[in-house]
Amino acid sequence: MSWFDGRFFGSVFVTLVVIMDPVGSIPVFLALTGATSRRSRNRSADIAVLTALTVIVSFALFGQQVLQFLHISLPALQVAGGLLLLLVALELLMGWGGQPSPEEEVNVSMVPLGTPLLAGPGAIAATIVFARGVHTVGAVLALAAGILAVHLVLWVTLRFSEVILRVVRRSGVTLITRVFGLLLSAIAVQLAADGIRAFVTTR
Known part of the structure; x- marks a missing residue:
């Protein structure tokens, strides 16, 4: 018996990279943190990736038991996530909110x-x-190893968003914010719709 399942590692890594989409998260990250200092932006990247890692590890260990105990289905989780992303998309589209405070930066992260x-x-x-x-x-x-490798990729990607910010400047970030707000709203609606469809078909 092998001490490490390389094929399973590859499956976990590729699947989670595709789903979590490190490159696709850059526009939202810049939209929410582009107006902050470099230090604050790096801190936001650290907190965001650590939060994601904590959530994924928790669900890897106890996810099935927690959902069963609370009588929550995965489709319901999809709908909730879609609604939350839709609120974020509206903030990006409308430009609500100004310069975030340190506490708000942590919350956004x-x-x-x-x-x-x-x-x-x-x-x-x-x-x-x-x-x-x-x-x-x-x-x-x-x-x-797969979970840790994916989050390392996420962390490096968000940290390098500073390079993108230097290229596109503040005005570019504003444009990215509006465009990606529209795309994110579509993603949110699709996520919620998929959850509702799955919820209905399993009844």
Whole structure:
């Protein structure tokens, strides 16, 4: 028996990278933190990735039990995540809110950046499914390594958003904010619609 399941690691890593979409999270990250200082932006990246890691690890360990105990289905989680992202999209589109305070920066880093943007319903569902398939020590190590590797990629990607900010400038960030607000609203509606459809069909 192998001490490390390389194939399972690859499956976990590729699946979570595709779902969590590190590159796709950059516009939202810049939109929510572009007006802050470099130090604050780096701090936001740290908190967002740590929040996402905490959520994913928690659901890998206890996700199925928590959902069953609270009688929450994955479709319901999808709808809730979609509604939360829709509120964020409206803020980006309308330009609500000014310069965030340090406390607000932490809150934004946790919600919506950490969750549900990074650690959203899709990533949570995939993690629960992978955790169900863990039956050996090699698979446990592969799952843990896959989760950590994905979040390392997320952290590096958000940290390098500073380079993008230098290129596009503040006006570019404002444009990205409005455009991505529209796209994020569509993503939110689709996420909620998928959750409602799944909820209805399972009844």
